[in-house]
Structures are given as C-alpha cells and as structure tokens.
Amino acid sequence: MSSTIDEKIRDIEDQVSKTKKNKSTEHHLGVLKSKLAKLRRQKLDFQFSAKSGGGGYGFDVKKAGDGSAVLIGFPSTGKSTLISSITSKESKIGHYAFTTTSAIPGIMFHKGTQIQIIDLPGIIEEASMGKGRGKQILAVARGADMIIIMIEPKKSTQYLDKVLNELRKVAIRPGLKQPYIQIKKKDRGGIALSTLAKLTHMSEKTFVGILREYKIMNAAVTVRSDPTIDELIDVLEGNRVYPKLLILVNKIDLLSKKQRKRIDENIQDVLMISALTGENIENLKDEIVERLELIKIYLKKQREKTDFEEPLIVKRDSTIRDICDKIHRSFKSQFRYAVVSGKSAKHPNQRVGLDHVIQDGDVITIIVKKF
Ligand SMILES: Nc1nc2c(ncn2[C@@H]2O[C@H](COP(=O)(O)OP(=O)(O)OP(=O)(O)O)[C@@H](O)[C@H]2O)c(=O)[nH]1
Ligand SMILES: [Mg+2]
Structure with missing residues (x-):
C-alpha cells in the first residue's frame, strides 16, 4: 500500500515543484497541494496506526511536569x-x-x-x-x-x-500559531466567505476551490487572518x-x-x-x-486561607477543566462550580464553570459534590 502512496506523493511533489507560482497557476497549485496533503495524511494514518506497529518500542513516554x-x-x-x-x-x-x-x-x-x-x-x-x-x-x-x-x-x-x-x-x-479560520457547515447556500483582512496569498476563487477539494460545498466561513494556501490546508486537514x-x-x-x-x-x-x-x-x-508560556495560580480550599506557598503551574489559556485534571482525576466528575478571584474574574469570588479561562495570579476554589 505505502509504495503506491509514496509514488503518488512524489508525482504530485514533482508537479508542484515544476509549477511556477503566479496568479494564473495559483488555483491549480491550491488543488495540487490539497491532494498532496490528503495523500500525506493517508500515509501518516497508516504509519502511526497500531497495525503498522506505532507503539511498543519503549518510546511511550509518560507525561510529567508542568x-x-x-x-x-x-x-x-x-x-x-x-x-x-x-x-x-x-x-x-x-x-x-x-x-x-x-x-x-x-x-x-x-x-x-x-x-x-x-x-x-x-x-x-x-x-x-x-x-x-x-x-x-x-x-x-x-x-x-x-x-x-x-x-x-x-x-x-x-x-x-x-x-x-x-x-x-x-x-x-x-x-506557528493555528490560523483562525472557522468553518460552519450548512446544508445549502454555497460558501459564504467573510474575511476580516484582505486575502493576499490567494483569490477567493482559489480559497473556495480548496474547500471544494475537501468536499465542503456549503458553509459559513470566517477568516480572521491572511492565510497562505498551506495554512488553509492545515486547518482543513485538522491533524496539525x-x-x-x-x-x-x-x-x-x-x-x-x-x-x-x-x-x-x-x-x-x-x-x-x-x-x-x-x-x-x-x-x-x-x-x-x-x-512555554506558563502561568501561576493559587488554590484556596473552602473556608481556608489561600496557599501562596505552592502555586499551581499551568499553561496559558488553561481552563478550570485543565486545573481539575491537574489536581485529581475525580475533580471533574464531582465538579459543581469554581470560585475565582483575580485577573480572569469579573469581580472577586466570581462563580464560574469548567470552561472558564484563567489568568496568571488567579486564586481558585473548586467546589465538588459532597457524598
Ligand atoms: N565541543 C563540544 N562537544 C560537544 C558538545 N556537546 C556535545 N559534544 C560532544 O558531541 C558528541 C555527541 O554528543 P551526544 O550528547 O552523545 O550527542 P547526541 O545528539 O545525543 O547523539 P545521538 O544520541 O547519537 O543522536 C560527544 O562526543 C560529546 O562530548 C559541546 O557543546 N561542545
Ligand atoms: Mg544521544
């Protein structure tokens, strides 16, 4: 299987490298690149699947640290x-x-x-x-x-x-940062493309053509950046x-x-x-x-003082859900609400849910169900 995929990949790579990049070839290049991305994904899925012996080589590293x-x-x-x-x-x-x-x-x-x-x-x-x-x-x-x-x-x-x-x-x-392209699929109406900035790397026609390669015919698409063809394909592939x-x-x-x-x-x-x-x-x-853009937050048990001695270190843009995961497995399933004070809170002791995004220096109390 993989040899034929390899051949197809090489063939398209060859075509891409032989195609001069200009306005008239842009659409064609977009389509070629989508095809290439799809083939590479097929190959990747095959390589990293259990069938082809993905794990079990002593390479399973258990996550640790912040x-x-x-x-x-x-x-x-x-x-x-x-x-x-x-x-x-x-x-x-x-x-x-x-x-x-x-x-x-x-x-x-x-x-x-x-x-x-x-x-x-x-x-x-x-x-x-x-x-x-x-x-x-x-x-x-x-x-x-x-x-x-x-x-x-x-x-x-x-x-x-x-x-x-x-x-x-x-x-x-x-x-790299994931480009902001939101795609909401619809049943009809074609592609409604709304861009916040002018697209300079491709025309709207090429953009829509690439969506079509991914069988997206009807959708509301919001673009908040000026993606290149490769970046658009990255978003459509979804495994980046x-x-x-x-x-x-x-x-x-x-x-x-x-x-x-x-x-x-x-x-x-x-x-x-x-x-x-x-x-x-x-x-x-x-x-x-x-x-790594880590931030420090402080935990406060109910009716106790905040523990300023040992902050919890988490990634920026973490949510209360991530905090629960970090403290103990059972916290998420027993979760009722959290109480937050600090930069992310609208006011001190704001009640929030699992999706709340925390900020550096926040003081957090997690309230779980009682047995
Ligand atoms: N002069 C110099 N030699 C270095 C330096 N760092 C590593 N070496 C030497 O480079 C050689 C290879 O070092 P390793 O640390 O084993 O390299 P590695 O990247 O882990 O190699 P692999 O495990 O084979 O991929 C050794 O002889 C080291 O002593 C450095 O900063 N300066
Ligand atoms: Mg080594």
Missing part, C-alpha cells in the same frame, strides 16, 4: 550532553552516532517550574518516511509542548531546514499540532567570534550554546520556561 520539551536533531549534535546538564537524568553520551536508542525523559527544575525534557535518538533524513527510528521519534515529538531543535554549527542553516522539513511532513508545525519552537546551535565552544556572528545573521531567533562548557545554559533554561 510542560514538556523534546530534543530533536541529527545524531551527535549533543542532545544527550544537554539533557545530562539541565536535568538530573544521565543519558549516555558518545562520540559516535546513534548513541541514544530510545526516549529518555528527565525533569528540569527552573524558576519554580518542573519541565519534562525528553532526549531522543538522532533523526536522519526521511525520518518522516519511517527511516531509522523516525516513526517513533516523531510520534513522541508530536505530543510535546515544545520542540527544541539542536544543530551543529557547521552547515547549520541547511541542517535546520532538513529537520524542520521532517517535522512538517508529520503534521507538526513548530513555532502547533508546539512552541526553540532553535539551538550547540558546540559554540569550537567557534570563533566571527563564525558565531555568521550563524546569528543566518538563522532567525537562534540560541547558541555549549552543552559541554555550560555557556549560555542559564539563558536556555529561561527561554524554555518563558516560551
């Missing part, structure tokens, strides 16, 4: 050296490639947070096609809150593109994940000032470190915590 970050990169870039330096976990370090052979989770304690850092085997090109342990590695990456890409100082731009490409092929969109991204160039102890400067100029938003000497490691820890 957020998680995975280390992704080619072999011998220093991933295990780094995890051994920022967590208490020792992951085997070797001067040869493929030292790490499974997922090794550790916990980084920093600024009152506990972040799960996961060391992974090195990936190789075509990891997304299942080469090496690509399938298992990328499956772990899909579940993480943050992707830390680790690259060698030499040919860093080229390597970065290759790693990003493998991630994109398995529907991971590191560092949008983790945070941190790009690291390691081994800068081997570089001159001039070489460092060149990397800084060539790669946007890059952090240069040395996992070996510890250079810039404190900065790195700060960046991980900051980019």
Whole structure:
C-alpha cells in the first residue's frame, strides 16, 4: 500500500515543484497541494496506526511536569550532553552516532517550574518516511509542548531546514500559531466567505476551490487572518499540532567570534550554546520556561486561607477543566462550580464553570459534590 502512496506523493511533489507560482497557476497549485496533503495524511494514518506497529518500542513516554520539551536533531549534535546538564537524568553520551536508542525523559527544575525534557535518538533524513527510528521519534515529538531543535554549527542553516522539513511532513508545525479560520457547515447556500483582512496569498476563487477539494460545498466561513494556501490546508486537514519552537546551535565552544556572528545573521531567533562548557545554559533554561508560556495560580480550599506557598503551574489559556485534571482525576466528575478571584474574574469570588479561562495570579476554589 505505502509504495503506491509514496509514488503518488512524489508525482504530485514533482508537479508542484515544476509549477511556477503566479496568479494564473495559483488555483491549480491550491488543488495540487490539497491532494498532496490528503495523500500525506493517508500515509501518516497508516504509519502511526497500531497495525503498522506505532507503539511498543519503549518510546511511550509518560507525561510529567508542568510542560514538556523534546530534543530533536541529527545524531551527535549533543542532545544527550544537554539533557545530562539541565536535568538530573544521565543519558549516555558518545562520540559516535546513534548513541541514544530510545526516549529518555528527565525533569528540569527552573524558576519554580518542573519541565519534562525528553532526549531522543538522532533523526536522519526521511525520518518522516519511517527511516531509522523516525516513526517513533516523531510520534513522541508530536505530543510535546515544545520542540527544541539542536544543530551543529557547521552547515547549520541547511541542517535546520532538513529537520524542520521532517517535522512538517508529520503534521507538526513548530513555532506557528493555528490560523483562525472557522468553518460552519450548512446544508445549502454555497460558501459564504467573510474575511476580516484582505486575502493576499490567494483569490477567493482559489480559497473556495480548496474547500471544494475537501468536499465542503456549503458553509459559513470566517477568516480572521491572511492565510497562505498551506495554512488553509492545515486547518482543513485538522491533524496539525502547533508546539512552541526553540532553535539551538550547540558546540559554540569550537567557534570563533566571527563564525558565531555568521550563524546569528543566518538563522532567525537562534540560541547558541555549549552543552559541554555550560555557556549560555542559564539563558536556555529561561527561554524554555518563558516560551512555554506558563502561568501561576493559587488554590484556596473552602473556608481556608489561600496557599501562596505552592502555586499551581499551568499553561496559558488553561481552563478550570485543565486545573481539575491537574489536581485529581475525580475533580471533574464531582465538579459543581469554581470560585475565582483575580485577573480572569469579573469581580472577586466570581462563580464560574469548567470552561472558564484563567489568568496568571488567579486564586481558585473548586467546589465538588459532597457524598
Ligand atoms: N565541543 C563540544 N562537544 C560537544 C558538545 N556537546 C556535545 N559534544 C560532544 O558531541 C558528541 C555527541 O554528543 P551526544 O550528547 O552523545 O550527542 P547526541 O545528539 O545525543 O547523539 P545521538 O544520541 O547519537 O543522536 C560527544 O562526543 C560529546 O562530548 C559541546 O557543546 N561542545
Ligand atoms: Mg544521544
């Protein structure tokens, strides 16, 4: 099965790369790209399904901590050296490639947070096609809150593109935000497209043509951004994940000032470190915590004082439901209401439900059913 899918994918990839991008080919490109996305999804579903042996390779990592970050990169870039330096976990370090052979989770304690850092085997090109342990590695990456890409100082731009490409092929969109496109399907009436900003990447005709590729003929569509064709397809595919991204160039102890400067100029938003000497490691820890966008909230038991000693650390835009999940499994099923004071509350002691979105510094009491 997969070989014919591969052939079809290559064929369309070929057509896309041969098509010059301009106004007259835009519609055609949109349709081709939708077809490609659908084929890639079929392949992905096949690869990651239980049938093809998705799990059970010792790669099942149990979630822990307030957020998680995975280390992704080619072999011998220093991933295990780094995890051994920022967590208490020792992951085997070797001067040869493929030292790490499974997922090794550790916990980084920093600024009152506990972040799960996961060391992974090195990936190789075509990891997304299942080469090496690509399938298992990328499956772990899909579940993480943050992707830390680790690259060698030499040919860093080229390597970065290759790693990003493998991630994109398995529907991971590191560092991107999900574009706001709301689609409400209807029974009739065609497509009613309402845009808040002018579409500059495609015409309305192309937009509707792509919807049609996804068999959406009648719908009210609200677009609050100016999506590219790829972004629109991402939304329609629906299986994309949008983790945070941190790009690291390691081994800068081997570089001159001039070489460092060149990397800084060539790669946007890059952090240069040395996992070996510890250079810039404190900065790195700060960046991980900051980019995960964690907030602190305080719990108050009924008729007791607020616990300001031990805040609960959760992701930004978490809801009361997420808080319940974090405290105890039974909280959600026994939930009656929550009482919130702080930035997210209209007034002190506001009563709210499970969907209420909390904010940094909120004081929260959860009221559960009595037995
Ligand atoms: N000079 C220098 N060498 C480093 C640095 N970080 C790691 N190394 C060396 O690079 C080699 C590979 O390090 P590892 O940490 O095993 O690399 P890895 O990315 O985990 O490799 P795989 O598990 O095979 O994918 C070892 O010889 C390390 O000592 C660094 O910052 N500077
Ligand atoms: Mg390793």
